[in-house]
Amino acid sequence: MGPISDVLDEIEAIGFEKGVEQGIEQGRQRVNHLYAALIKDNRTAELFQSTQDPEIQEKLMEEYGIKLCG
Secondary structure, eight states: OOHHHHHHHHHHHHHHHHHHHHHHHHHHHHHHHHHHHHHHTTOHHHHHHHHHOHHHHHHHHHHHTOOOOO
């Protein structure tokens, strides 16, 4: 491959990295939103459970209407 191909590969890699970073940040915001809601509602036992079990975490997010962005 030539220099143009190398540049395009680099641009694609940068875009992928930014997409991953954005996805991580959205996930972090989503989890923080859930944790804040559980604390506000004094559901600390479920807060702890959600840190240990992704299925419980997802069910609680559905209950609170916390959706993926995008």
